Amino acid sequence: MLRILVCAAAAPLPPTTGFTLVLDALLREFRQRHEVRAIAYRLPGQSGTPPPDVRLIPARHGGPWELAAIARGRPRYASRFGPEMRAAVHAELSRFDPDVVAVLSGRLGELGRHLDGNPSVLVPLDAAHLGIATRRQASRGFKRLLLRMEERRVRGFEAIEYARFDRVVVVSERDREALVALNPRLRVEVIPNGVDADFYAPDPSVAPDPARIVFTGVMSSPGNIVAAEFAAQQVLPLVRKVRPDARLALVGRAPPLRVRALASLDGVEVTGEVPDVRPWLTGSRAFLCPMITGTGIKNKLLEAMAAGLPCVTTALGLGGLEVEDGRELLVADTAASLAAQLVQVLADDGLAARLGQAARAYVRAHHSWMATAGRYERLFEQVRDSRTLASA
Numbered sequence: 001m002l003r004i005l006v007c008a009a010a011a012p013l014p015p016t017t018g019f020t021l022v023l024d025a026l027l028r029e030f031r032q033r034h035e036v037r038a039i040a041y042r043l044p045g046q047s048g049t050p051p052p053d054v055r056l057i058p059a060r061h062g063g064p065w066e067l068a069a070i071a072r073g074r075p076r077y078a079s080r081f082g083p084e085m086r087a088a089v090h091a092e093l094s095r096f097d098p099d100v101v102a103v104l105s106g107r108l109g110e111l112g113r114h115l116d117g118n119p120s121v122l123v124p125l126d127a128a129h130l131g132i133a134t135r136r137q138a139s140r141g142f143k144r145l146l147l148r149m150e151e152r153r154v155r156g157f158e159a160i161e162y163a164r165f166d167r168v169v170v171v172s173e174r175d176r177e178a179l180v181a182l183n184p185r186l187r188v189e190v191i192p193n194g195v196d197a198d199f200y201a202p203d204p205s206v207a208p209d210p211a212r213i214v215f216t217g218v219m220s221s222p223g224n225i226v227a228a229e230f231a232a233q234q235v236l237p238l239v240r241k242v243r244p245d246a247r248l249a250l251v252g253r254a255p256p257l258r259v260r261a262l263a264s265l266d267g268v269e270v271t272g273e274v275p276d277v278r279p280w281l282t283g284s285r286a287f288l289c290p291m292i293t294g295t296g297i298k299n300k301l302l303e304a305m306a307a308g309l310p311c312v313t314t315a316l317g318l319g320g321l322e323v324e325d326g327r328e329l330l331v332a333d334t335a336a337s338l339a340a341q342l343v344q345v346l347a348d349d350g351l352a353a354r355l356g357q358a359a360r361a362y363v364r365a366h367h368s369w370m371a372t373a374g375r376y377e378r379l380f381e382q383v384r385d386s387r388t389l390a391s392a
Helices: 018-033 063-071 076-080 083-096 106-114 128-137 141-164 173-182 222-242 257-264 278-282 299-306 335-347 349-366 369-391
Strands: 003-008 035-042 054-058 100-104 120-125 167-170 188-190 212-216 247-251 268-272 286-289 311-313
Touching: 003 018, 003 083, 003 106, 018 035, 018 100, 018 299, 018 369, 035 083, 054 083, 063 076, 076 106, 083 106, 100 106, 100 369, 106 120, 106 141, 120 141, 120 369, 128 141, 128 173, 128 222, 141 173, 167 173, 167 369, 173 188, 212 222, 212 278, 212 299, 222 247, 222 257, 222 286, 222 335, 257 268, 286 299, 286 335, 299 311, 299 349, 311 335, 335 349
Parallel strands: 003 035, 003 100, 035 054, 100 120, 120 167, 167 188, 212 247, 212 286, 247 268, 286 311
Antiparallel strands: none
Protein backbone atom coordinates (compact mmCIF):
# COMPACT_ATOMS: atom_id res chain seq x y z
CA MET A 1 0.00 0.00 0.00
CA LEU A 2 1.18 3.51 -0.83
CA ARG A 3 0.60 6.82 0.91
CA ILE A 4 -0.24 9.16 -1.98
CA LEU A 5 -0.54 12.92 -1.63
CA VAL A 6 -2.39 14.42 -4.60
CA CYS A 7 -2.16 18.14 -5.34
CA ALA A 8 -4.62 19.37 -7.96
CA ALA A 9 -5.32 22.60 -9.79
CA ALA A 10 -9.08 22.08 -9.45
CA ALA A 11 -11.28 20.21 -7.00
CA PRO A 12 -13.08 16.97 -7.93
CA LEU A 13 -16.42 18.79 -7.83
CA PRO A 14 -19.06 19.89 -10.34
CA PRO A 15 -19.20 21.21 -12.95
CA THR A 16 -17.39 18.37 -14.68
CA THR A 17 -14.50 19.15 -16.99
CA GLY A 18 -11.99 16.87 -18.68
CA PHE A 19 -9.54 17.57 -15.86
CA THR A 20 -11.96 16.97 -12.98
CA LEU A 21 -13.18 13.79 -14.66
CA VAL A 22 -9.62 12.41 -14.70
CA LEU A 23 -8.91 13.57 -11.14
CA ASP A 24 -12.10 12.09 -9.69
CA ALA A 25 -11.62 8.76 -11.49
CA LEU A 26 -8.01 8.39 -10.31
CA LEU A 27 -8.85 9.30 -6.72
CA ARG A 28 -11.64 6.71 -6.67
CA GLU A 29 -9.28 4.02 -7.94
CA PHE A 30 -6.39 4.96 -5.65
CA ARG A 31 -8.63 4.90 -2.56
CA GLN A 32 -9.47 1.25 -3.16
CA ARG A 33 -5.86 0.15 -2.65
CA HIS A 34 -3.95 2.98 -1.00
CA GLU A 35 -4.07 5.71 1.62
CA VAL A 36 -4.80 9.00 -0.11
CA ARG A 37 -4.84 12.66 0.83
CA ALA A 38 -5.60 15.42 -1.64
CA ILE A 39 -5.24 19.20 -1.73
CA ALA A 40 -7.12 21.04 -4.44
CA TYR A 41 -8.21 24.52 -5.42
CA ARG A 42 -11.93 25.22 -5.39
CA LEU A 43 -12.38 27.18 -8.59
CA PRO A 44 -15.04 29.88 -9.09
CA GLY A 45 -18.28 28.12 -9.95
CA GLN A 46 -17.36 24.79 -8.36
CA SER A 47 -20.02 23.59 -5.94
CA GLY A 48 -20.63 20.77 -3.52
CA THR A 49 -18.86 19.14 -0.58
CA PRO A 50 -15.60 17.28 -1.25
CA PRO A 51 -14.79 13.81 0.10
CA PRO A 52 -13.26 13.87 3.60
CA ASP A 53 -9.76 13.14 2.29
CA VAL A 54 -9.78 16.22 0.04
CA ARG A 55 -8.71 19.56 1.50
CA LEU A 56 -9.89 22.60 -0.44
CA ILE A 57 -8.13 25.93 -0.64
CA PRO A 58 -9.40 29.08 -2.38
CA ALA A 59 -8.12 29.61 -5.90
CA ARG A 60 -6.07 32.59 -6.95
CA HIS A 61 -8.00 33.81 -9.93
CA GLY A 62 -8.00 36.99 -11.96
CA GLY A 63 -6.06 39.57 -13.88
CA PRO A 64 -3.67 40.86 -11.17
CA TRP A 65 -2.29 37.39 -10.48
CA GLU A 66 -1.86 36.70 -14.19
CA LEU A 67 -0.05 40.01 -14.71
CA ALA A 68 2.26 39.16 -11.81
CA ALA A 69 3.04 35.77 -13.39
CA ILE A 70 3.80 37.38 -16.75
CA ALA A 71 6.05 39.95 -15.07
CA ARG A 72 8.07 37.03 -13.68
CA GLY A 73 8.33 35.43 -17.11
CA ARG A 74 5.79 32.75 -16.18
CA PRO A 75 2.77 31.58 -18.19
CA ARG A 76 -0.55 33.17 -17.33
CA TYR A 77 -1.80 29.84 -15.98
CA ALA A 78 1.08 29.69 -13.47
CA SER A 79 -0.76 32.38 -11.50
CA ARG A 80 -2.89 29.53 -10.08
CA PHE A 81 -0.01 28.45 -7.81
CA GLY A 82 0.35 30.48 -4.65
CA PRO A 83 1.37 30.46 -0.97
CA GLU A 84 -1.89 28.78 0.10
CA MET A 85 -1.02 25.62 -1.83
CA ARG A 86 2.58 25.74 -0.69
CA ALA A 87 1.59 26.00 2.99
CA ALA A 88 -0.99 23.21 2.69
CA VAL A 89 1.53 20.91 1.02
CA HIS A 90 4.19 21.54 3.67
CA ALA A 91 1.67 20.68 6.38
CA GLU A 92 0.71 17.40 4.68
CA LEU A 93 4.33 16.45 4.03
CA SER A 94 4.91 16.69 7.77
CA ARG A 95 1.69 15.05 8.97
CA PHE A 96 1.03 12.47 6.26
CA ASP A 97 4.62 11.59 5.27
CA PRO A 98 3.62 10.44 1.76
CA ASP A 99 5.49 7.85 -0.27
CA VAL A 100 4.88 9.97 -3.37
CA VAL A 101 3.44 13.37 -4.24
CA ALA A 102 1.34 13.42 -7.42
CA VAL A 103 0.81 16.93 -8.80
CA LEU A 104 -2.06 17.07 -11.30
CA SER A 105 -1.83 19.89 -13.84
CA GLY A 106 1.15 21.73 -15.21
CA ARG A 107 -0.42 24.87 -13.71
CA LEU A 108 1.13 23.73 -10.42
CA GLY A 109 4.55 23.07 -11.95
CA GLU A 110 6.28 25.47 -9.55
CA LEU A 111 5.31 23.17 -6.68
CA GLY A 112 8.32 21.02 -7.60
CA ARG A 113 10.50 23.63 -5.90
CA HIS A 114 8.75 23.07 -2.57
CA LEU A 115 8.51 19.29 -2.12
CA ASP A 116 11.57 18.99 0.12
CA GLY A 117 13.06 16.09 -1.82
CA ASN A 118 9.97 13.88 -1.60
CA PRO A 119 9.39 11.46 -4.51
CA SER A 120 7.19 13.31 -6.97
CA VAL A 121 5.27 12.86 -10.21
CA LEU A 122 3.87 15.76 -12.25
CA VAL A 123 0.78 14.97 -14.35
CA PRO A 124 0.23 17.81 -16.84
CA LEU A 125 -1.58 15.31 -19.13
CA ASP A 126 -0.41 17.14 -22.24
CA ALA A 127 2.26 19.51 -23.54
CA ALA A 128 0.52 22.83 -23.05
CA HIS A 129 2.69 24.69 -25.54
CA LEU A 130 1.35 22.52 -28.38
CA GLY A 131 -2.19 23.67 -27.73
CA ILE A 132 -1.13 27.30 -27.61
CA ALA A 133 0.83 26.86 -30.83
CA THR A 134 -2.23 25.57 -32.70
CA ARG A 135 -4.32 28.46 -31.37
CA ARG A 136 -1.60 30.90 -32.44
CA GLN A 137 -1.52 29.48 -35.93
CA ALA A 138 -5.28 29.94 -36.24
CA SER A 139 -5.15 33.55 -34.97
CA ARG A 140 -4.32 36.87 -36.54
CA GLY A 141 -2.97 40.27 -35.57
CA PHE A 142 -2.43 41.27 -31.95
CA LYS A 143 -3.97 38.08 -30.58
CA ARG A 144 -1.43 36.05 -32.52
CA LEU A 145 1.38 38.13 -31.04
CA LEU A 146 0.08 37.62 -27.51
CA LEU A 147 -0.18 33.86 -28.07
CA ARG A 148 3.36 33.74 -29.45
CA MET A 149 4.64 35.43 -26.28
CA GLU A 150 2.62 33.08 -24.07
CA GLU A 151 3.87 30.05 -25.99
CA ARG A 152 7.46 31.17 -25.38
CA ARG A 153 6.81 31.52 -21.65
CA VAL A 154 5.09 28.13 -21.49
CA ARG A 155 7.99 26.42 -23.28
CA GLY A 156 10.48 27.84 -20.81
CA PHE A 157 8.28 26.93 -17.86
CA GLU A 158 7.84 23.33 -19.00
CA ALA A 159 11.55 22.90 -19.72
CA ILE A 160 12.69 24.19 -16.34
CA GLU A 161 9.97 23.47 -13.78
CA TYR A 162 9.00 20.01 -15.03
CA ALA A 163 12.61 18.85 -14.60
CA ARG A 164 12.26 19.17 -10.82
CA PHE A 165 9.97 16.12 -10.72
CA ASP A 166 11.06 12.48 -10.77
CA ARG A 167 8.62 11.76 -13.59
CA VAL A 168 6.22 13.64 -15.83
CA VAL A 169 3.06 11.93 -17.17
CA VAL A 170 1.24 12.81 -20.40
CA VAL A 171 -1.47 10.95 -22.29
CA SER A 172 0.08 10.63 -25.74
CA GLU A 173 3.40 9.97 -27.43
CA ARG A 174 3.08 13.26 -29.32
CA ASP A 175 2.97 15.16 -26.03
CA ARG A 176 5.91 13.17 -24.66
CA GLU A 177 8.05 13.92 -27.71
CA ALA A 178 7.18 17.61 -27.53
CA LEU A 179 8.28 17.88 -23.90
CA VAL A 180 11.49 15.91 -24.38
CA ALA A 181 12.33 18.18 -27.32
CA LEU A 182 12.23 21.12 -24.89
CA ASN A 183 14.49 19.41 -22.36
CA PRO A 184 16.01 15.96 -23.02
CA ARG A 185 16.54 15.52 -19.28
CA LEU A 186 12.81 15.31 -18.65
CA ARG A 187 11.72 11.78 -17.72
CA VAL A 188 8.33 11.60 -19.40
CA GLU A 189 5.94 8.64 -19.28
CA VAL A 190 2.82 8.06 -21.39
CA ILE A 191 -0.30 6.87 -19.54
CA PRO A 192 -3.53 7.28 -21.55
CA ASN A 193 -6.78 8.42 -19.95
CA GLY A 194 -9.50 5.97 -19.07
CA VAL A 195 -13.27 5.90 -19.47
CA ASP A 196 -16.08 4.28 -17.49
CA ALA A 197 -17.29 1.92 -20.21
CA ASP A 198 -20.12 0.57 -18.03
CA PHE A 199 -21.51 4.06 -17.36
CA TYR A 200 -21.51 4.87 -21.07
CA ALA A 201 -22.78 1.46 -22.19
CA PRO A 202 -25.21 1.55 -25.14
CA ASP A 203 -28.89 1.59 -24.20
CA PRO A 204 -30.68 -0.99 -26.38
CA SER A 205 -34.03 0.63 -25.58
CA VAL A 206 -33.03 3.85 -27.38
CA ALA A 207 -33.58 4.03 -31.14
CA PRO A 208 -30.87 6.32 -32.59
CA ASP A 209 -31.98 9.23 -34.76
CA PRO A 210 -30.74 8.04 -38.17
CA ALA A 211 -29.83 11.57 -39.32
CA ARG A 212 -28.35 13.14 -36.17
CA ILE A 213 -24.63 13.79 -35.75
CA VAL A 214 -23.45 14.84 -32.29
CA PHE A 215 -20.44 16.69 -30.89
CA THR A 216 -20.09 17.02 -27.10
CA GLY A 217 -17.87 18.97 -24.74
CA VAL A 218 -17.56 22.04 -22.58
CA MET A 219 -18.43 24.56 -25.26
CA SER A 220 -16.59 27.45 -23.63
CA SER A 221 -13.26 25.67 -24.20
CA PRO A 222 -11.27 27.44 -26.95
CA GLY A 223 -10.60 24.17 -28.77
CA ASN A 224 -14.27 23.18 -28.68
CA ILE A 225 -15.38 26.61 -29.92
CA VAL A 226 -13.16 26.30 -32.98
CA ALA A 227 -14.24 22.69 -33.53
CA ALA A 228 -17.95 23.55 -33.24
CA GLU A 229 -17.62 26.34 -35.79
CA PHE A 230 -15.66 24.09 -38.14
CA ALA A 231 -18.30 21.35 -37.85
CA ALA A 232 -21.32 23.63 -38.26
CA GLN A 233 -20.02 26.06 -40.86
CA GLN A 234 -17.85 23.84 -43.05
CA VAL A 235 -18.56 20.14 -42.50
CA LEU A 236 -22.34 19.95 -42.03
CA PRO A 237 -23.26 21.96 -45.17
CA LEU A 238 -21.31 19.45 -47.27
CA VAL A 239 -23.07 16.55 -45.57
CA ARG A 240 -26.47 18.16 -46.18
CA LYS A 241 -25.77 18.45 -49.90
CA VAL A 242 -26.00 14.67 -50.01
CA ARG A 243 -28.24 14.13 -46.96
CA PRO A 244 -30.55 17.16 -46.61
CA ASP A 245 -32.04 15.60 -43.46
CA ALA A 246 -28.70 15.48 -41.62
CA ARG A 247 -28.51 17.50 -38.41
CA LEU A 248 -25.73 18.43 -36.00
CA ALA A 249 -26.26 18.66 -32.24
CA LEU A 250 -23.67 20.66 -30.28
CA VAL A 251 -24.11 19.39 -26.74
CA GLY A 252 -22.34 20.86 -23.75
CA ARG A 253 -22.16 23.42 -21.01
CA ALA A 254 -21.58 27.16 -21.30
CA PRO A 255 -21.70 27.78 -25.06
CA PRO A 256 -20.51 31.36 -25.68
CA LEU A 257 -22.23 33.69 -28.13
CA ARG A 258 -20.07 32.39 -30.99
CA VAL A 259 -21.38 28.86 -30.45
CA ARG A 260 -24.97 29.85 -29.69
CA ALA A 261 -25.04 31.78 -32.96
CA LEU A 262 -24.45 28.52 -34.84
CA ALA A 263 -28.02 27.48 -34.03
CA SER A 264 -29.17 29.90 -36.74
CA LEU A 265 -27.60 27.65 -39.38
CA ASP A 266 -29.73 25.04 -41.12
CA GLY A 267 -29.65 21.73 -39.30
CA VAL A 268 -27.68 22.91 -36.25
CA GLU A 269 -28.91 22.58 -32.66
CA VAL A 270 -27.07 24.05 -29.66
CA THR A 271 -28.34 22.51 -26.43
CA GLY A 272 -26.28 24.16 -23.71
CA GLU A 273 -25.87 22.13 -20.53
CA VAL A 274 -27.76 18.84 -20.38
CA PRO A 275 -28.42 16.72 -17.25
CA ASP A 276 -26.96 13.60 -18.88
CA VAL A 277 -24.96 13.39 -22.09
CA ARG A 278 -25.62 9.67 -22.60
CA PRO A 279 -29.04 10.02 -24.29
CA TRP A 280 -27.47 12.39 -26.80
CA LEU A 281 -24.79 9.82 -27.56
CA THR A 282 -26.93 6.69 -27.76
CA GLY A 283 -29.70 8.63 -29.51
CA SER A 284 -27.47 9.81 -32.36
CA ARG A 285 -26.29 8.07 -35.50
CA ALA A 286 -22.67 9.30 -35.42
CA PHE A 287 -20.19 11.22 -33.31
CA LEU A 288 -18.07 13.91 -34.93
CA CYS A 289 -14.81 14.92 -33.22
CA PRO A 290 -13.64 17.75 -35.49
CA MET A 291 -10.69 18.96 -33.39
CA ILE A 292 -8.29 21.22 -35.24
CA THR A 293 -6.58 22.67 -32.15
CA GLY A 294 -5.52 21.20 -28.82
CA THR A 295 -3.55 18.25 -27.51
CA GLY A 296 -3.96 14.99 -25.63
CA ILE A 297 -6.61 12.30 -25.62
CA LYS A 298 -10.15 13.63 -25.94
CA ASN A 299 -12.36 12.23 -23.19
CA LYS A 300 -15.40 13.10 -25.30
CA LEU A 301 -14.19 10.70 -27.99
CA LEU A 302 -13.55 7.90 -25.48
CA GLU A 303 -17.07 8.38 -24.10
CA ALA A 304 -18.64 8.21 -27.56
CA MET A 305 -16.64 5.10 -28.38
CA ALA A 306 -17.69 3.51 -25.07
CA ALA A 307 -21.29 4.23 -26.03
CA GLY A 308 -20.80 2.18 -29.18
CA LEU A 309 -21.26 5.19 -31.43
CA PRO A 310 -19.58 5.20 -34.85
CA CYS A 311 -17.06 8.03 -34.67
CA VAL A 312 -15.53 10.28 -37.31
CA THR A 313 -12.56 12.32 -36.13
CA THR A 314 -9.61 14.39 -37.26
CA ALA A 315 -6.12 13.01 -36.68
CA LEU A 316 -5.65 15.63 -33.96
CA GLY A 317 -8.80 14.42 -32.25
CA LEU A 318 -7.29 10.95 -31.93
CA GLY A 319 -4.66 12.13 -29.45
CA GLY A 320 -2.78 9.05 -28.30
CA LEU A 321 -5.37 6.41 -29.17
CA GLU A 322 -3.84 3.31 -30.74
CA VAL A 323 -6.61 2.72 -33.24
CA GLU A 324 -6.78 2.04 -36.95
CA ASP A 325 -8.66 4.19 -39.44
CA GLY A 326 -11.52 2.12 -40.81
CA ARG A 327 -11.48 -0.38 -37.97
CA GLU A 328 -12.52 1.38 -34.72
CA LEU A 329 -13.41 4.72 -36.30
CA LEU A 330 -12.93 6.88 -39.38
CA VAL A 331 -10.23 9.56 -39.68
CA ALA A 332 -10.13 12.59 -41.98
CA ASP A 333 -8.79 16.13 -41.74
CA THR A 334 -10.51 18.34 -44.34
CA ALA A 335 -14.11 19.45 -44.27
CA ALA A 336 -14.78 17.58 -47.52
CA SER A 337 -13.27 14.30 -46.32
CA LEU A 338 -14.97 14.49 -42.91
CA ALA A 339 -18.29 15.11 -44.65
CA ALA A 340 -17.72 12.16 -46.99
CA GLN A 341 -17.03 9.87 -44.02
CA LEU A 342 -20.16 11.05 -42.23
CA VAL A 343 -22.31 10.54 -45.32
CA GLN A 344 -20.98 6.99 -45.52
CA VAL A 345 -21.83 6.29 -41.86
CA LEU A 346 -25.32 7.80 -42.23
CA ALA A 347 -26.03 5.64 -45.28
CA ASP A 348 -24.48 2.29 -44.29
CA ASP A 349 -26.11 0.51 -41.34
CA GLY A 350 -23.57 -2.30 -41.44
CA LEU A 351 -20.61 0.07 -41.35
CA ALA A 352 -22.12 2.06 -38.49
CA ALA A 353 -22.74 -1.08 -36.44
CA ARG A 354 -19.27 -2.51 -37.12
CA LEU A 355 -17.49 0.71 -36.19
CA GLY A 356 -19.54 1.16 -33.03
CA GLN A 357 -18.90 -2.39 -31.84
CA ALA A 358 -15.16 -2.16 -32.54
CA ALA A 359 -14.92 1.23 -30.81
CA ARG A 360 -16.57 -0.05 -27.65
CA ALA A 361 -14.44 -3.19 -27.61
CA TYR A 362 -11.30 -1.06 -27.93
CA VAL A 363 -12.04 1.23 -24.98
CA ARG A 364 -13.07 -1.70 -22.80
CA ALA A 365 -9.78 -3.45 -23.56
CA HIS A 366 -7.41 -0.47 -23.37
CA HIS A 367 -8.95 2.40 -21.42
CA SER A 368 -10.53 1.17 -18.21
CA TRP A 369 -9.82 3.42 -15.24
CA MET A 370 -8.63 0.41 -13.24
CA ALA A 371 -5.92 -0.29 -15.82
CA THR A 372 -4.99 3.39 -16.04
CA ALA A 373 -4.73 3.77 -12.26
CA GLY A 374 -2.67 0.57 -12.11
CA ARG A 375 -0.08 2.11 -14.43
CA TYR A 376 0.11 5.19 -12.21
CA GLU A 377 0.50 3.03 -9.13
CA ARG A 378 3.39 1.07 -10.64
CA LEU A 379 5.06 4.33 -11.62
CA PHE A 380 4.62 5.70 -8.08
CA GLU A 381 6.26 2.57 -6.67
CA GLN A 382 9.21 2.92 -9.06
CA VAL A 383 9.71 6.56 -8.10
CA ARG A 384 9.51 5.75 -4.39
CA ASP A 385 11.92 2.81 -4.68
CA SER A 386 14.40 4.81 -6.79
CA ARG A 387 14.51 7.58 -4.21
CA THR A 388 14.91 5.03 -1.40
CA LEU A 389 17.86 3.37 -3.15
CA ALA A 390 19.47 6.71 -3.94
CA SER A 391 19.36 7.78 -0.31
CA ALA A 392 20.54 4.42 1.09
